[in-house]
Amino acid sequence: MENKVLLVDAFGQIFRSYFAFAGKPLLAPDGRNVNAVFGFVKTLFQLIRTYRPTHVAILYDSRTPTFRHVMYPEYKAHREAAPEDLLSQLPLIETLLTELGFKLLQKDGYEADDLIATCARVCSADQTVCWIASNDKDLLQLVGGTVKALRSDGRGGYREFGPEEVFADKGVQPTQILDWLALVGDSSDNIPGVTGIGEVTANRLLADWGSLDNLYANLAQLKSASQREKLEKGRESAFLSRQLAELREVDCGFSYEATRLVWNTQGKAAEIFQDLHAKSLLAEWKALANTSAGQLFTEAELAVPSGPLTLNGAYETVVTTERLLFWRDKLAKAGAGAFDFETTSLDTVSAGLCGLSLCCQTGEAAYIPLMAASEQACPGPWLSESEVLTAFRPLWEDPSFKLVGQNFKFDAKLLLRRGIRLAAVFHDTMVAAWLLDASAALYNLEALGLKYLNLKGLSYDEVVKKLSDFSAVPVSLATQYSAEDADLTWRLFELLEERLNREGLAELFHTLEMPLTLVLAEMENRGIRLQQDELASFSAELSRRLIDLEDEIFALCGGKRFNLGSPKQLQEILFTDRGLTPPPRAKIKTGWSTDSDILEELSSEDPVPGKILSYRALAKLKSTYADVLPALVNPVTGRLHTQFLQTGTATGRLSSKDPNLQNIPIRDEEGRRIRRAFVPETGWVFISADYSQIELVVLAHLSQDHNLKTAFLEGKDIHRRTASLMFGVMEELVSSEMRRAAKAINFGIMYGMSAFRLANELKIPRKRAQEFWESYQREFAGVGKYFQSVIAQAVQTGHVQTMLGHRRTLPNIAGRNQTERQAAERIAMNTPIQGSAADIVKLAMLKVSRRLETGGFRARMLLQVHDELLVEAPRDEAPAVVALLREEMEAAITLSVPLRVGIEQAENWGELH
Numbered sequence: 001m002e003n004k005v006l007l008v009d010a011f012g013q014i015f016r017s018y019f020a021f022a023g024k025p026l027l028a029p030d031g032r033n034v035n036a037v038f039g040f041v042k043t044l045f046q047l048i049r050t051y052r053p054t055h056v057a058i059l060y061d062s063r064t065p066t067f068r069h070v071m072y073p074e075y076k077a078h079r080e081a082a083p084e085d086l087l088s089q090l091p092l093i094e095t096l097l098t099e100l101g102f103k104l105l106q107k108d109g110y111e112a113d114d115l116i117a118t119c120a121r122v123c124s125a126d127q128t129v130c131w132i133a134s135n136d137k138d139l140l141q142l143v144g145g146t147v148k149a150l151r152s153d154g155r156g157g158y159r160e161f162g163p164e165e166v167f168a169d170k171g172v173q174p175t176q177i178l179d180w181l182a183l184v185g186d187s188s189d190n191i192p193g194v195t196g197i198g199e200v201t202a203n204r205l206l207a208d209w210g211s212l213d214n215l216y217a218n219l220a221q222l223k224s225a226s227q228r229e230k231l232e233k234g235r236e237s238a239f240l241s242r243q244l245a246e247l248r249e250v251d252c253g254f255s256y257e258a259t260r261l262v263w264n265t266q267g268k269a270a271e272i273f274q275d276l277h278a279k280s281l282l283a284e285w286k287a288l289a290n291t292s293a294g295q296l297f298t299e300a301e302l303a304v305p306s307g308p309l310t311l312n313g314a315y316e317t318v319v320t321t322e323r324l325l326f327w328r329d330k331l332a333k334a335g336a337g338a339f340d341f342e343t344t345s346l347d348t349v350s351a352g353l354c355g356l357s358l359c360c361q362t363g364e365a366a367y368i369p370l371m372a373a374s375e376q377a378c379p380g381p382w383l384s385e386s387e388v389l390t391a392f393r394p395l396w397e398d399p400s401f402k403l404v405g406q407n408f409k410f411d412a413k414l415l416l417r418r419g420i421r422l423a424a425v426f427h428d429t430m431v432a433a434w435l436l437d438a439s440a441a442l443y444n445l446e447a448l449g450l451k452y453l454n455l456k457g458l459s460y461d462e463v464v465k466k467l468s469d470f471s472a473v474p475v476s477l478a479t480q481y482s483a484e485d486a487d488l489t490w491r492l493f494e495l496l497e498e499r500l501n502r503e504g505l506a507e508l509f510h511t512l513e514m515p516l517t518l519v520l521a522e523m524e525n526r527g528i529r530l531q532q533d534e535l536a537s538f539s540a541e542l543s544r545r546l547i548d549l550e551d552e553i554f555a556l557c558g559g560k561r562f563n564l565g566s567p568k569q570l571q572e573i574l575f576t577d578r579g580l581t582p583p584p585r586a587k588i589k590t591g592w593s594t595d596s597d598i599l600e601e602l603s604s605e606d607p608v609p610g611k612i613l614s615y616r617a618l619a620k621l622k623s624t625y626a627d628v629l630p631a632l633v634n635p636v637t638g639r640l641h642t643q644f645l646q647t648g649t650a651t652g653r654l655s656s657k658d659p660n661l662q663n664i665p666i667r668d669e670e671g672r673r674i675r676r677a678f679v680p681e682t683g684w685v686f687i688s689a690d691y692s693q694i695e696l697v698v699l700a701h702l703s704q705d706h707n708l709k710t711a712f713l714e715g716k717d718i719h720r721r722t723a724s725l726m727f728g729v730m731e732e733l734v735s736s737e738m739r740r741a742a743k744a745i746n747f748g749i750m751y752g753m754s755a756f757r758l759a760n761e762l763k764i765p766r767k768r769a770q771e772f773w774e775s776y777q778r779e780f781a782g783v784g785k786y787f788q789s790v791i792a793q794a795v796q797t798g799h800v801q802t803m804l805g806h807r808r809t810l811p812n813i814a815g816r817n818q819t820e821r822q823a824a825e826r827i828a829m830n831t832p833i834q835g836s837a838a839d840i841v842k843l844a845m846l847k848v849s850r851r852l853e854t855g856g857f858r859a860r861m862l863l864q865v866h867d868e869l870l871v872e873a874p875r876d877e878a879p880a881v882v883a884l885l886r887e888e889m890e891a892a893i894t895l896s897v898p899l900r901v902g903i904e905q906a907e908n909w910g911e912l913h
Contacts, residue, residue: 006053009134101264117247171203179212182242194234315483336402365483434647457484527639676910705782752826802835
């Protein structure tokens with residue numbers, strides 16, 4: 001068999017595993033955190049399963065200082081000590097790896113990277129396939145021939161790097177990585193490089209001169225005096241950096257015989273896995289061992305398989321009234337049940353009901369067919385839709401019945417179209433999973449079944465295949481598929497409900513998110529009226545304006561016609577024909593960026609970039625709204641029915657889709673033209689209630705900053721008051737420039753804005769922006785202290801949370817990568833504010849909805865757009881509805897500063913604000 005060697009950077013992978021779970025410790029039965037143990041071993045098994053190596057070596061850094069520390073005392077000196085919680089797991093990891101049969105290599109005075117280089121070079125010389133599992137940049141110098149790097153793809157998998165991938169990612173060949181690091185340095189290892197030489201410049205220099213030695217030999221020939229000066233000044237640092245980054249060969253005990261993958265089934269690995277309750281790792285180890293080395297474990301010993309399990313439940317097809325009532329009574333006695341409708345389409349307005357599945361006990365479920373496309377699909381009689389809905393209606397309308405579902409907002413809308421309003425949804429597994437992990441990629445039933453239960457049922461595509469819709473699926477297959485969904489939903493409910501209680505999230509889930517589900521279902525079902533003729537007229541106008549803009553741009557370019565949508569042709573026009581100088585940050589692999597921010601910067605030098613920006617804005621309005629929205633009007637209701645995504649953001653904010661009505665521009669006339677096409681029913685009016693500066697109000701409450709609180713308590717213009725304090729002038733003397741700067745900082749500080757970014761936004765010198773920034777920090781010191789405490793707590797716990805307890809995990813908050821860590825810090829600063837504001841808006845939605853219903857109003861909520869609620873009301877109810885909105889929204893929650901709501905009414909949406 002051909003040798004294939006896997007080299008694993010132990011500490012690199014262990015640290016990644018630990019910080020990936022930093023906000024969610026994995027506890028062993030005795031209370032120890034074993035997230036690094038679990039994550040590292042799982043990663044190792046994944047690599048072995050994917051690449052099937054015949055030899056594996058786990059390489060560790062020296063326990064003592066290395067020759068690099070002697071050469072350069074500052075080497076890695078900036079790194080913080082590893083968390084004690086991580087260090088305590090290292091002995092167990094080493095023990096487990098040894099018991100599994102892996103070879104661990106370590107050499108005093110040398111790093112794992114040197115050992116990896118030694119092993120990789122042996123493999124390369126022997127033409128042996130070798131993979132290096134590490135994200136370290138310096139190891140890319142080893143890539144070539146049979147040696148490849150495996151680097152994290154950011155989605156839980158790995159990407160294989162050969163020379164082409166290295167060049168695409170770094171812009172240099174593997175043979176140039178060492179010289180590249182000599183120039184740019186490596187902040188993670190505190191390798192200095194040459195001050196002022198970044199990656200783009202280093203790539204260009206190495207492309208021109210090939211190597212560091214040749215570059216310095218020809219330094220006098222460099223055209224740029226600035227670069228010559230930087231390189232000359234940094235000569236010593238460059239060659240020191242190359243020495244530090246160079247990987248040495250060392251006798252570390254590597255041999256093919258020593259590192260052959262031979263699973264040790266007689267050791268204590270199984271006992272360790274069992275003690276940790278790591279059943280999935282135990283199962284995967286056994287499966288891997290059998291795959292690679294024959295039948296090491298018997299069928300009985302493989303009782304817990306490594307792949308997903310099937311549900312294998314007892315599922316019944318219900319076609320008689322007797323069995324229908326049996327199941328109804330069974331659920332009523334249980335006081336809870338999971339339901340799932342199958343339909344002919346996802347349009348809840350026109351969809352037909354194909355069937356209903358239900359479950360109230362693990363492994364037992366039923367499917368009630370309601371429609372069939374043919375006799376072949378469902379031979380014989382089946383129950384009518386009305387009989388089935390009538391049977392279950394008392395349960396659905398009973399607030400004490402615990403209704404369970406997956407994305408049950410969809411099912412709630414189906415029932416609303418049939419005159420049934422649910423009293424409550426007790427548990428939606430999709431929303432529960434999001435609340436437990438707001439940063440997950442997917443919350444569909446299949447993903448949740450695999451993630452939490454390692455269970456997988458039939459997929460919709462497997463069942464429907466090329467059939468017209470679900471009504472054409474044979475009833476036996478429909479029963480299996482739909483009953484599995486109900487069964488899986490019930491199992492997830494039992495597990496997730498317990499997790500919510502354990503994590504302290506149950507109250508937030510049941511008092512806010514679950515009631516909101518039905519409010520959103522009502523809003524989506526209601527829809528909003530659209531004047532299609534208005535948009536058709538505007539679309540035609542936009543077409544004419546786009547043609548005129550095109551002609552203007554071509555005339556400015558000397559009559560040369562080109563594709564305005566082609567970045568390559570735009571590059572040629574702007575940077576070659578017109579001779580514009582692109583900013584350094586515009587450099588990309590294919591030339592120069594023509595993104596909006598670059599064109600915005602260039603528009604002060606030349607009229608063409610500004611015209612192109614105008615063209616893009618109008619084209620987007622036309623293609624995204626003017627042309628698309630009329631086609632989305634439902635032919636049955638004559639209204640647009642957007643979908644609100646309760647699980648669409650990590651902060652807790654609602655978003656919308658199909659269509660997205662939250663992103664229609666409001667600041668320019670063109671955006672207002674789109675909004676003017678949204679109108680209320682004849683004789684009704686739109687009422688908009690918008691929280692004033694809600695995120696700043698939340699910041700004032702959370703930070704308890706005296707000056708910020710005082711401004712709100714006195715009802716001042718917050719931006720004018722901020723400017724007055726920053727610049728030391730009376731409020732009436734605050735200029736528009738001062739207020740604009742204060743406004744930028746007020747909002748920017750919540751997103752971690754730096755003085756550099758402030759300078760760009762205000763188009764002022766960096767020094768001036770720094771002065772603004774320092775002035776703000778002095779006058780609002782409580783804000784800075786608050787953010788420092790938020791970040792410190794996030795580092796300690798691995799997450800941040802809103803005032804109501806909605807959590808967001810931050811796996812990189814204590815990471816070694818500075819860029820990732822700083823991004824996590826910005827998220828830590830913003831999430832409690834934006835998320836708390838979102839929570840307040842949701843509370844207001846619940847309060848307003850209840851008051852409208854209990855007060856007997858015909859008025860109804862239509863849209864939620866960030867901090868705004870849009871209500872449609874009969875004209876004669878408008879004054880009472882305005883008073884209701886102000887009362888309920890301003891009293892949604894009690895803060896140390898008042899919530900204020902601005903309210904307007906109009907004949908169309910565009911007239912508001």
